Amino acid sequence: MKSGAVAKAALAAEPSGSPTSALAIQNLSMRFETSEGPVTAVDDMSFDVPVGSFVSLIGPSGCGKSTVFNIVGGLLTGHAGSVRVGAETVAGPHRAIGMVFQEESTFPWRTVIDNVAFPLEISGIGRDERHEQARHFINMVGLHGFERRYPSELSGGMRQRVAIARTLAFQPSILLMDEPFAALDEQTRLLLGDKILQIQQDLKQTTMLITHNITEAVQLSDRIVVMTYRPGKVKRIIDVDLPRPRTSEVITSTAFGAYVAEVWNDLREEASRGMADAESASQMRPSRRS
Amino acid sequence: MTRSRFRLDTDVLARVAGAASIVILLAVVEILLRTGMLNVYVMPLPSAVLGSFGRLFMEEHLLRRFLLTFAEALAAGLLVAVVGVAVGAALYRWKLLRAAIETWVAAFAAAPLVLAYPLFMVIFGRSALTIIMLGFLAGIAPVILKTVEGLAGVRPTLLNVGRAFKLNGRALFWKVQFPAAVPTIFVGIRLSLIFSLINVVGLEFLINFGGLGQLINELAEQYDLPGTFAAICFVVIVSVVFFVAVERLERWLRPT
Numbered sequence: 001m002k003s004g005a006v007a008k009a010a011l012a013a014e015p016s017g018s019p020t021s022a023l024a025i026q027n028l029s030m031r032f033e034t035s036e037g038p039v040t041a042v043d044d045m046s047f048d049v050p051v052g053s054f055v056s057l058i059g060p061s062g063c064g065k066s067t068v069f070n071i072v073g074g075l076l077t078g079h080a081g082s083v084r085v086g087a088e089t090v091a092g093p094h095r096a097i098g099m100v101f102q103e104e105s106t107f108p109w110r111t112v113i114d115n116v117a118f119p120l121e122i123s124g125i126g127r128d129e130r131h132e133q134a135r136h137f138i139n140m141v142g143l144h145g146f147e148r149r150y151p152s153e154l155s156g157g158m159r160q161r162v163a164i165a166r167t168l169a170f171q172p173s174i175l176l177m178d179e180p181f182a183a184l185d186e187q188t189r190l191l192l193g194d195k196i197l198q199i200q201q202d203l204k205q206t207t208m209l210i211t212h213n214i215t216e217a218v219q220l221s222d223r224i225v226v227m228t229y230r231p232g233k234v235k236r237i238i239d240v241d242l243p244r245p246r247t248s249e250v251i252t253s254t255a256f257g258a259y260v261a262e263v264w265n266d267l268r269e270e271a272s273r274g275m276a277d278a279e280s281a282s283q284m285r286p287s288r289r290s
Numbered sequence: 291m292t293r294s295r296f297r298l299d300t301d302v303l304a305r306v307a308g309a310a311s312i313v314i315l316l317a318v319v320e321i322l323l324r325t326g327m328l329n330v331y332v333m334p335l336p337s338a339v340l341g342s343f344g345r346l347f348m349e350e351h352l353l354r355r356f357l358l359t360f361a362e363a364l365a366a367g368l369l370v371a372v373v374g375v376a377v378g379a380a381l382y383r384w385k386l387l388r389a390a391i392e393t394w395v396a397a398f399a400a401a402p403l404v405l406a407y408p409l410f411m412v413i414f415g416r417s418a419l420t421i422i423m424l425g426f427l428a429g430i431a432p433v434i435l436k437t438v439e440g441l442a443g444v445r446p447t448l449l450n451v452g453r454a455f456k457l458n459g460r461a462l463f464w465k466v467q468f469p470a471a472v473p474t475i476f477v478g479i480r481l482s483l484i485f486s487l488i489n490v491v492g493l494e495f496l497i498n499f500g501g502l503g504q505l506i507n508e509l510a511e512q513y514d515l516p517g518t519f520a521a522i523c524f525v526v527i528v529s530v531v532f533f534v535a536v537e538r539l540e541r542w543l544r545p546t
């Protein structure tokens with residue numbers, strides 16, 4: 001409840017009028033040269049992420065989500081079209097963007113607190129000061145008491161929370177997350193979703209989440225960008241008009257169900273195309289995985 | 291806390307079992323020798339070997355020799371670690387260099403370098419320096435190869451984390467890539483130390499200079515079998531000390 005009031009106050013402080021975009025993706029395309037010829041992973045995608053909003057990019061596995069993630073984060077180049085942060089065009093990692101990766105990304109040789117303090121250490125903040133700040137973000141993701149543990153002593157979900165806290169400690173104005181909960185069970189995923197929502201509402205954090213989970217997308221987002229399967233295009237942009245602040249309880253409401261059905265309608269076709277593709281590929285090349 | 295106590299218990303148990311198995315083995319050898327099933331002129335009595343320790347300490351300056359061998363091995367080991375990691379990092383950094391000489395380094399590891407000792411004697415004289423240099427060169431290859439392997443094998447995601455935090459090339463290497471490669475590098479260091487130690491003692495034996503190797507040489511020539519075996523035991527102790535030290539160092543650098 002308290003966090004909700006904070007979020008509202010922050011909203012009121014925001015300049016009113018047309019929402020400015022934190023992130024503008026325009027006519028983005030990406031082609032990979034592979035041994036089986038060129039593959040168009042992303043094809044002419046355009047969408048906006050308004051300041052302070054939560055946007056999800058959803059699509060079936062292999063549709064090009066991580067490719068978009070890496071291009072927006074400045075880790076992958078060679079694309080056509082543009083990605084703009086405010087007024088700047090992204091060419092390489094941008095200070096305003098913080099990334100949380102799909103794969104395991106904690107540093108196994110650092111304790112939780114030193115993992116989270118990593119970006120602060122890089123910017124030259126002294127040990128005591130950075131530990132104090134790191135503790136704040138560790139509490140935020142609910143890992144209080146685990147500061148001195150090593151990642152190998154934590155569960156997968158806890159490690160992913162460490163990665164999220166580490167990126168939050170970088171204090172990016174845009175948080176980019178690539179399926180951060182993909183490896184987690186449904187209950188943990190919902191609770192972590194709650195955490196993310198709360199953090200986003202507390203910090204007024206502009207967030208772009210990549211996911212293939214429909215409930216997660218509807219639960220968290222102001223806007224959902226549905227992608228097609230191969231090549232990855234924007235199929236539809238759905239604005240989610242559910243009340244904020246939200247918690248995971250929102251999933252029991254009828255409006256929620258309606259949004260889920262809407263997204264699933266769009267996705268079903270793409271997902272089945274993806275499945276058919278995978279099946280025919282496995283029949284053609286039974287011994288090889290692509 | 292029950293878990294750590296359990297760990298301690300298994301730890302103690304493992305050590306006791308390890309020590310017990312050595313004692314049992316020695317007892318079996320003793321019995322076989324005393325019953326005449328093994329020849330006492332080939333294999334000394336374990337009790338006689340133990341008994342000769344005192345004599346070696348008093349008459350053969352065992353402690354001084356032990357320390358000398360230890361110091362030579364330590365110098366060779368430090369050189370191996372520092373130079374090996376640096377060369378490995380250079381090979382990783384410059385792909386052309388790597389393509390040009392990685393195979394040679396691997397082949398070098400198999401060369402019986404100790405046979406080139408006359409060359410080293412010409413260059414460095416009949417001195418500890420010869421022994422250290424040969425120990426160093428004989429042991430360098432594994433560290434180089436494992437350093438290259440470790441640096442090349444770092445998960446791309448970890449590097450991407452660093453890049454996303456806008457680390458420059460240097461910081462990316464020292465803060466992410468190198469620490470991530472440390473476990474693999476230590477595998478190389480351990481292997482290298484074995485090679486170095488064998489060559490240090492072997493060369494002491496060959497050129498009849500220095501610590502335990504020379505002692506073994508002298509005792510063997512006097513057909514002092516218990517003394518020879520006792521001296522060999524001390525070589526084993528040197529290597530044990532080294533491995534414990536490396537293990538400690540690794541745990542200090544990378545706690546899990």
Ligand SMILES: Nc1ncnc2c1ncn2[C@@H]1O[C@H](COP(=O)(O)OP(=O)(O)OP(=O)(O)O)[C@@H](O)[C@H]1O
Nearest residue numbers: 032033034041060061062063064065066067068212
């Ligand atoms: N470096 C690359 N070289 C060649 N092809 C690539 C490369 N990276 C991605 N692709 C191809 O681009 C397509 C999209 O990949 P991407 O990783 O973006 O999918 P994704 O939507 O993130 O999938 P998932 O949900 O399984 O993570 C895939 O067909 C993949 O094979």
Ligand SMILES: [Mg+2]
Nearest residue numbers: 065066067102
């Ligand atoms: Mg992906």
